[in-house]
Amino acid sequence: MPNASSTLAAPERAATAATPTDRSRRRKIATVVALIVAAVVVGIFPAAAPNAYILSAGVVILSYACTATSWNFMGGFTGYISLGHAAWFGLGAYGTGILVRDLGLPSFVAWALAGVVVAIITVPIGIAALRVRGASFVIVSIAFVLILLLVFQGWGSFTGGSNGLVVPRPFPDLMRPVHHQVFFYLFAALLAAMLVLWWAINRSRFGIGLKAIREDEDKAEALGIPTRNYKLVAYIISATFTGLAGGMYALWFGDLDPIFQFSILLGSYMVLMALLGGIRHLLGPLVGAIIVGIGLEVFKLQFGDTQFHLVATGLLLALVVLFMPDGIIPALQAGIKRFGPQSSSIREMTAGELAERNRAAGVSGASVFAGRKAEREGVENEDATTPTEEEKR
Amino acid sequence: MTATAASGATTTVSNLSTRGLTKVFGGVRAVDGADVTFHEGKINALIGPNGSGKTTFFNCVTGMIKPDSGTVTFKDRDITGKAPHAIAHAGIGRSFQLCRIFPRMSVLDNVLVAVRRTGIRSLLAPARTEAEVTKARQLLVRVGIDHLENAEARDLSYGQQKLLELAGVLMGDPDTIMLDEPAGGVNPSLIGRIGSLVQELNAEGTTFLIVEHNMDLVMSLSHHVIVFDRGRPIAEGTPDIVQSDPRVLEAYLGV
Ligand SMILES: Nc1ncnc2c1ncn2[C@@H]1O[C@H](COP(=O)(O)OP(=O)(O)OP(=O)(O)O)[C@@H](O)[C@H]1O
Ligand SMILES: [Mg+2]
Numbered sequence: 001m002p003n004a005s006s007t008l009a010a011p012e013r014a015a016t017a018a019t020p021t022d023r024s025r026r027r028k029i030a031t032v033v034a035l036i037v038a039a040v041v042v043g044i045f046p047a048a049a050p051n052a053y054i055l056s057a058g059v060v061i062l063s064y065a066c067t068a069t070s071w072n073f074m075g076g077f078t079g080y081i082s083l084g085h086a087a088w089f090g091l092g093a094y095g096t097g098i099l100v101r102d103l104g105l106p107s108f109v110a111w112a113l114a115g116v117v118v119a120i121i122t123v124p125i126g127i128a129a130l131r132v133r134g135a136s137f138v139i140v141s142i143a144f145v146l147i148l149l150l151v152f153q154g155w156g157s158f159t160g161g162s163n164g165l166v167v168p169r170p171f172p173d174l175m176r177p178v179h180h181q182v183f184f185y186l187f188a189a190l191l192a193a194m195l196v197l198w199w200a201i202n203r204s205r206f207g208i209g210l211k212a213i214r215e216d217e218d219k220a221e222a223l224g225i226p227t228r229n230y231k232l233v234a235y236i237i238s239a240t241f242t243g244l245a246g247g248m249y250a251l252w253f254g255d256l257d258p259i260f261q262f263s264i265l266l267g268s269y270m271v272l273m274a275l276l277g278g279i280r281h282l283l284g285p286l287v288g289a290i291i292v293g294i295g296l297e298v299f300k301l302q303f304g305d306t307q308f309h310l311v312a313t314g315l316l317l318a319l320v321v322l323f324m325p326d327g328i329i330p331a332l333q334a335g336i337k338r339f340g341p342q343s344s345s346i347r348e349m350t351a352g353e354l355a356e357r358n359r360a361a362g363v364s365g366a367s368v369f370a371g372r373k374a375e376r377e378g379v380e381n382e383d384a385t386t387p388t389e390e391e392k393r
Numbered sequence: 394m395t396a397t398a399a400s401g402a403t404t405t406v407s408n409l410s411t412r413g414l415t416k417v418f419g420g421v422r423a424v425d426g427a428d429v430t431f432h433e434g435k436i437n438a439l440i441g442p443n444g445s446g447k448t449t450f451f452n453c454v455t456g457m458i459k460p461d462s463g464t465v466t467f468k469d470r471d472i473t474g475k476a477p478h479a480i481a482h483a484g485i486g487r488s489f490q491l492c493r494i495f496p497r498m499s500v501l502d503n504v505l506v507a508v509r510r511t512g513i514r515s516l517l518a519p520a521r522t523e524a525e526v527t528k529a530r531q532l533l534v535r536v537g538i539d540h541l542e543n544a545e546a547r548d549l550s551y552g553q554q555k556l557l558e559l560a561g562v563l564m565g566d567p568d569t570i571m572l573d574e575p576a577g578g579v580n581p582s583l584i585g586r587i588g589s590l591v592q593e594l595n596a597e598g599t600t601f602l603i604v605e606h607n608m609d610l611v612m613s614l615s616h617h618v619i620v621f622d623r624g625r626p627i628a629e630g631t632p633d634i635v636q637s638d639p640r641v642l643e644a645y646l647g648v
Contacts, residue, residue: 200517201517203519203520203521204516204517204518204519204520205508205510205516205517205518205520206516206517207520208498208502208505208506208520209516211495211498211502212495212498212506215495215496215497215498216493216494216495216496218457218477218493219489219493219494220495220506221457221476221478221481222457222477222478222481222487222489223478223481223506223507223561223562223564223565224481224482224507224509224565225478225506226476226478226479227478228476
């Protein structure tokens with residue numbers, strides 16, 4: 001299938017192979033450039049920030065980026081949408097705080113240990129929650145975070161309850177702005193670690209299996225992928241990094257309250273940010289976090305402590321799902337492609353269109369020998385006929 | 394061993410059989426105590442009216458559905474109720490009645506999904522190794538859609554998607570392949586291509602179990618035909634014998 005864009009391709013390569021390869025190389029270059037820009041911005045931001053408020057907003061946005069990226073290990077790769085990921089954030093935060101308070105562990109030892117604790121808790125919860133799919137999984141994830149909220153509010157003697165838990169600062173003698181600066185870099189390092197892992201999984205055998213699960217879980221299983229174990233591992237990775245982000249937040253912010261740590265809102269933000277940026281893209285959740293994070297800060301400045309930002313968040317989520325289901329990054333890519341050379345489509349006709357057309361033409365299935373044969377001869381010139389019955393599973 | 398089974402016309406060797414396989418949906422006995430023995434190294438066809446339980450039977454054998462009772466034996470091992478991926482690893486590959494592919498993955502990746510690797514290290518290694526990509530490309534050439542390797546699978550025509558699904562199944566090197574209506578919904582020229590592909594693979598030793606309504610295809614391809622009605626086999630034999638069996642005509646035509 002020769003097409004217009006093949007004129008741009010290197011002459012020694014076949015026309016059919018050249019276009020997609022060039023496109024993927026261009027995409028790779030774009031990602032590398034974006035990463036370099038991001039690294040430079042992260043590097044100079046703390047020094048360039050005009051005041052401590054902007055700096056702390058930067059820390060918040062990076063913490064959002066960490067949670068959205070960690071959420072994406074599950075949501076992006078497997079397509080399992082967890083609205084209750086705040087549970088892992090809260091467990092990591094409280095785990096860190098309580099380990100410092102009760103065992104007197106050094107802050108970052110407690111932080112790492114809390115990550116291990118979260119990973120261990122994920123195993124039974126994951127085995128139970130991943131027995132269901134789709135909407136049921138969403139509901140189970142919400143139920144889990146609500147249960148934790150009640151437990152942490154009710155068990156005041158251990159968690160501090162609604163009075164909150166004060167987490168000792170890891171660097172008590174640092175001034176506020178320097179404290180923010182240090183945590184800005186710590187969150188950036190955590191994010192970088194996640195991005196590297198995401199990139200590695202994305203191109204791995206494991207990643208291809210996870211993406212197959214996202215596309216069609218039963219089919220993946222039939223092709224030999226142990227889907228249950230794959231999902232569980234993705235879930236553990238996702239929850240553990242969310243917990244580590246929570247622990248980091250606890251050490252930075254120093255004050256925990258169940259109502260904020262175990263909130264469905266926090267989990268919803270993770271989903272919104274990842275969807276907004278694009279769950280199939282390495283930098284999608286980061287882009288989403290920057291947009292949502294800045295948006296939330298602006299809202300707070302403009303309208304104070306109202307619930308107005310909730311309405312805006314809900315609206316944005318609806319708009320994204322309706323009009324940009326793949327997120328901003330793919331939308332931008334498509335926009336850029338429109339200015340580039342046009343390539344003719346290889347598409348002949350998809351199964352969906354086919355079914356649609358045949359339905360319109362009134363082709364129906366018959367089941368007896370003769371009926372089938374006649375039907376087939378009757379539509380000889382068609383590309384195909386409609387399968388007669390839905391697959392029953 | 395499959396070669397000897399294929400050459401000896403009178404000997405029947407079986408690597409896959411079911412005993413008393415039963416699956417009830419609500420009140421419907423979709424599969425009802427089915428005893429089926431497939432001939433190893435042969436092309437076995439499973440035919441029967443709509444709703445006679447062929448797909449449900451397939452799903453019970455491949456682990457997609459847990460049967461209520463009965464056993465499935467493959468290579469002398471009881472595989473009843475095993476997870477589908479374990480059954481795939483044991484050597485049974487399958488296609489679905491309404492062709493199922495991974496719509497938003499590339500054609501090449503669709504085939505690479507079926508690569509078998511175990512161990513954490515190899516799972517985290519890059520998905521596209523040279524050897525595996527070469528093998529996947531060869532399979533795409535074999536089914537005739539190699540020129541589309543970089544396309545998204547959803548952009549293929551229905552017939553091309555069926556061929557892609559077959560390539561994916563072949564990537565797992567199954568010794569037994571179950572196809573649920575391979576000719577359903579594809580145009581006549583493609584039916585011929587699928588048919589000759591099945592024959593080629595069978596000549597190389599692969600056992601086939603094919604559910605199919607296209608009688609021309611069934612009669613020209615298969616060595617052994619099993620007729621299903623109301624969840625169990627009612628007749629079996631060579632295509633000629635089955636075609637003239639009064640019970641079969643009754644089940645199909647209701648005479
Ligand atoms: N998941 C399900 N839930 C309830 N009933 C089902 C389910 N799957 C199949 N059935 C019923 O079981 C019976 C057998 O269906 P099955 O799909 O196995 O038949 P089939 O022989 O494959 O038919 P066809 O030739 O039309 O594909 C039918 O009566 C069907 O309605
Ligand atoms: Mg069927």
